Amino acid sequence: DAPLWCLTRGAVAVSPGESVPAPLQAAVHGLGRVAALEYPHRWGGTVDLPDTLDERSAERLAAVLADPGGEDQLAVRPAAVFGRRLAAVRTGTPRDWQPTGTVLITGGTG
Structure with a gap:
């Protein structure tokens, strides 16, 4: 069987300056990531x-x-093909958290 690929347009940003022009496409992109778990033998990406x-x-x-x-x-x-990566981030100076607006914290019960 041929692998199944999920194509989206404008669903992800590859750089900090790039916008996500199609947020609904991002939901489809996320659905594709779930399909990878459900059908790993058929999944392309x-x-x-x-x-x-x-x-x-x-x-x-x-x-x-x-x-x-x-x-x-x-x-x-147009410039390249990008893959999703986790990257280490330098820790900066600790700052006090000063939220504005409404804040919901989950999973904080230890």
């Missing part, structure tokens, strides 16, 4: 496409679908 699919992005998409390189959460952009 999720691929987010840019707002406008130019020729370069289309070539990158074809390359990803032909050989995802073990990745299953990707974002195709």
